[in-house]
Amino acid sequence: MYLAIREMRFAKVRYSLIAAIILLVAFLVLFVTGLARGACL
Incomplete structure (x- = not known):
């Protein structure tokens, strides 16, 4: 540890x-996931 x-x-x-x-x-993974979920709606 030291x-x-x-x-x-x-x-x-x-x-x-x-x-x-x-x-x-x-951040990039969360951003792309958000874009993918928004595009599916």
Whole structure:
């Protein structure tokens, strides 16, 4: 656990970029799902 916390402290930019990409992919999936459900009505 200590090693993971130390690694996150030294590589903040890398982990924040990974988190941002994951959030964007989740938003894209929700957006496309919403468009697909709206088109079916």
